[in-house]
Amino acid sequence: MLKLSCRSEIPVFRVLDILRIVNERAAAGEDIIHMEAGQPSTGAPQAVLDEVAEIMRTGNMGYTAATGMPELKNRIAQHYADRYGVKIDPKRIVVTVGGSGGLMMSFLSVFDVGDRVAMAAPAYPAYRNILMALGCEPVEIESTLEENYQPTLARLEALPQKPQGLIIGNPSNPTGTMMNKKQLAELTAWCQAHGVRLIADELYHGVTYGEAADTVLSTSDEAISVNSFSKYFAMTGWRIGWVVCPEDVVDRVKRLSESLFVAPPTLAQHVALKAFDHCDVLDGYVARYKTNLEILKRELPKAGITKLSKAEGAFYMYADISDLTDDSEAFCRGLLDQAGVAVTPGTDFDLTRGHQTIRMSFAGSTEDITEACRRINVWMRGWNHREAKTA
Numbered sequence: 001m002l003k004l005s006c007r008s009e010i011p012v013f014r015v016l017d018i019l020r021i022v023n024e025r026a027a028a029g030e031d032i033i034h035m036e037a038g039q040p041s042t043g044a045p046q047a048v049l050d051e052v053a054e055i056m057r058t059g060n061m062g063y064t065a066a067t068g069m070p071e072l073k074n075r076i077a078q079h080y081a082d083r084y085g086v087k088i089d090p091k092r093i094v095v096t097v098g099g100s101g102g103l104m105m106s107f108l109s110v111f112d113v114g115d116r117v118a119m120a121a122p123a124y125p126a127y128r129n130i131l132m133a134l135g136c137e138p139v140e141i142e143s144t145l146e147e148n149y150q151p152t153l154a155r156l157e158a159l160p161q162k163p164q165g166l167i168i169g170n171p172s173n174p175t176g177t178m179m180n181k182k183q184l185a186e187l188t189a190w191c192q193a194h195g196v197r198l199i200a201d202e203l204y205h206g207v208t209y210g211e212a213a214d215t216v217l218s219t220s221d222e223a224i225s226v227n228s229f230s231k232y233f234a235m236t237g238w239r240i241g242w243v244v245c246p247e248d249v250v251d252r253v254k255r256l257s258e259s260l261f262v263a264p265p266t267l268a269q270h271v272a273l274k275a276f277d278h279c280d281v282l283d284g285y286v287a288r289y290k291t292n293l294e295i296l297k298r299e300l301p302k303a304g305i306t307k308l309s310k311a312e313g314a315f316y317m318y319a320d321i322s323d324l325t326d327d328s329e330a331f332c333r334g335l336l337d338q339a340g341v342a343v344t345p346g347t348d349f350d351l352t353r354g355h356q357t358i359r360m361s362f363a364g365s366t367e368d369i370t371e372a373c374r375r376i377n378v379w380m381r382g383w384n385h386r387e388a389k390t391a
């Protein structure tokens with residue numbers, strides 16, 4: 001048998017596996033409420049889609065520059081000025097194949113094989129998996145409900161060796177928790193003082209329920225910000241995102257983009273440019289997520305699920321169910337099979353404690369979230385805690 005590379009032997013991205021299985025079961029006619037999927041149930045605004053045919057008829061659908069169309073990069077730079085009051089040179093922006101492409105190219109451009117890169121646990125599993133595929137060493141920093149599931153300076157100081165990099169999710173997938181401006185500024189200062197490259201996953205900016213998220217670019221010229229049209233802009237399937245890089249990094253990302261992708265998808269870039277004109281519709285989606293969040297905050301404790309993350313952004317709530325079970329996968333299977341509600345076990349996000357946590361996405365319709373809470377409540381009344389804890 002011919003050789004397979006060790007570096008490609010990364011863990012399965014279980015959320016995607018679950019999504020596939022749940023979609024197959026739903027397509028076969030099962031009545032399932034989706035709280036497993038990390039995507040808005042509503043797509044790009046209709047007014048944007050209405051323009052796609054015209055764009056395809058008149059636009060040039062050939063390759064764009066490897067770093068993206070200049071007009072889109074200019075529009076993204078304008079977005080930073082409008083939303084954060086931060087002036088970004090469009091030359092520092094690279095349009096990417098989703099935030100995922102941005103993560104991969106960022107890691108490749110600043111980390112070497114063997115570099116240690118820290119992140120909070122729980123975290124988005126692809127950070128760990130991409131780093132492993134690149135020969136880097138993911139370093140998971142335990143984070144608790146009390147610590148708002150974000151990396152603290154004390155935890156970073158306590159690491160036996162300083163890492164070369166730190167990845168933060170702000171707001172975080174899977175917890176929805178956020179760092180405030182002060183915490184973010186302290187973290188960027190710590191990274192600068194210790195020569196640690198900070199990569200901020202800012203994919204859920206725009207999807208916040210109180211104070212708006214601040215960008216790491218406000219306080220650091222050395223950090224990399226990764227972003228996407230998948231979440232606030234609700235364009236998951238269009239596979240389009242962007243990164244903002246320090247000046248000395250951007251040329252490397254450009255060269256990687258040329259050889260890895262040639263260019264990001266042209267049609268998606270045109271659509272993304274139009275999407276900026278329809279923020280009123282997108283803000284309406286965020287208002288719906290907020291309503292859904294309030295329902296979960298009110299109803300889950302009634303069902304006995306009480307230890308909930310302080311979701312201030314994204315569309316996830318993370319629940320510590322250690323008082324209910326030590327087997328979150330069996331819990332999720334039971335909930336799906338017996339109540340028709342799909343949620344995700346924490347095992348993807350936290351290798352150590354994920355067997356006692358679950359993630360619930362509330363990006364669906366308010367009717368669905370209301371019905372999911374009703375079903376969870378009924379199902380939980382039949383859930384035998386003692387048996388589940390001792391099984």
Ligand SMILES: Cc1ncc(COP(=O)(O)O)c(C=O)c1O
Pocket residue numbers: 038097098099100101124169172173201203227228229230236240241
């Ligand atoms: C935190 C986080 N980062 C990155 C991604 C990748 O998103 P995309 O490639 O669709 O932009 C996701 C997707 O769910 C995510 O939740």
